[in-house]
Amino acid sequence: xxxxxVLGHAARLASSGLLLQAxxxxxxxxxxxxxxxxxxxKQILTEGERYVMTFLNVLNFGDQGVYDIVNNLGSLVARxxxxxxxxxxxxxxxxxxxxxxxxxxxxxxxVAVAAAVLESLLxxxxxxxxxxxxFGFAYSQLALDIYGGTMLSSGSGPVLLRSYCLYVLLLAxxxxxxxxxxxxxxxxxxxxxxxxxxxxxxxxxxxSYLLTRWCGSVGFILANCFNMGIRIxxxxxxxxxxxxxxxxxxxxxxHLSPVLLGTFALSGGVTAVSEVFLCCEQGxxxxxxxxxxxxxxxxxxxxxxxxxxxxxxxxLRTQLGVPRRTDKMT
Numbered sequence: 001x002x003x004x005x006v007l008g009h010a011a012r013l014a015s016s017g018l019l020l021q022a023x024x025x026x027x028x029x030x031x032x033x034x035x036x037x038x039x040x041x042k043q044i045l046t047e048g049e050r051y052v053m054t055f056l057n058v059l060n061f062g063d064q065g066v067y068d069i070v071n072n073l074g075s076l077v078a079r080x081x082x083x084x085x086x087x088x089x090x091x092x093x094x095x096x097x098x099x100x101x102x103x104x105x106x107x108x109x110x111v112a113v114a115a116a117v118l119e120s121l122l123x124x125x126x127x128x129x130x131x132x133x134x135f136g137f138a139y140s141q142l143a144l145d146i147y148g149g150t151m152l153s154s155g156s157g158p159v160l161l162r163s164y165c166l167y168v169l170l171l172a173x174x175x176x177x178x179x180x181x182x183x184x185x186x187x188x189x190x191x192x193x194x195x196x197x198x199x200x201x202x203x204x205x206x207x208s209y210l211l212t213r214w215c216g217s218v219g220f221i222l223a224n225c226f227n228m229g230i231r232i233x234x235x236x237x238x239x240x241x242x243x244x245x246x247x248x249x250x251x252x253x254x255h256l257s258p259v260l261l262g263t264f265a266l267s268g269g270v271t272a273v274s275e276v277f278l279c280c281e282q283g284x285x286x287x288x289x290x291x292x293x294x295x296x297x298x299x300x301x302x303x304x305x306x307x308x309x310x311x312x313x314x315x316l317r318t319q320l321g322v323p324r325r326t327d328k329m330t
Contacts, residue, residue, distance in 0.1 A: 066157050067217040069148065074164035077132060078171050082125070086175040089121060093183035100186025103246045114180075115248035118239070120315035121176045122253030127305055127312070129169030130256075131298070134264050136165030138271035139294060142287060145280045153280060156217060163221040170228040173254075177235035184242060193234065200230055257308040260301075267297035 145153035211219030
């Protein structure tokens, strides 16, 4: 091969490389690969208990069936409410913020808007999760009794569903914190997070096996709660560092007024007493009375939230396009 042919071949290779570079943004390709690895690890964390259940035979078929029913019922709220919110606001944060750039180096107006939205979302997730947890504890047995009869409501089903209500609270908070974190992280930060997820995946599988051996099918939900708590902690640390040098404090959304917390505690106590005396072997009149008690407590809780969390109410009015009464009159 002559020198001219060698030079021609090299030129063709260089042109093809330039052409490939023109069609592929390698920075975004590497970021996409990081998110792919993260999705794979999240799949293990989300469905890991099924692998343990299938391959290690820690539960009999009856307990597996009850667990699957409770898991499907409990995850309805996450799939129908929390997941669309997480996906929508991930897109919002990704458009408003510049990925991998410090908050002090971005447009302060955009940073302020993102902080205000994140604070309201955290407050909304916390309120929704607390409501499900508090009222779910007292109405899990009734819900399973209506759905599947005594076969579900008399065994381990109520304990499983009550545990899942606590898990839903963690799911709600984690969905909001991670949608912001993944929208603001750089490629290097996503890679570091993936290493944490890898270690978490391994520990989650081991913990699922140990807790299930110790306390039955509830162990799967407890392991999921532990996993979710670690992920929330990671995201909260990132958010704190991100806004550390700015005047904005979006994590204030995790603080509720003492009056509202007292209302939640009182509602939980009243509905728990109502469950003891009215549910679920006293017939339908007693069940309806139990439901009426819960409806009254829920109304009191929502009314208290409406009066104390004015910033969240304004955010919801803005998102839903609901005008104030004074606006209608003018």
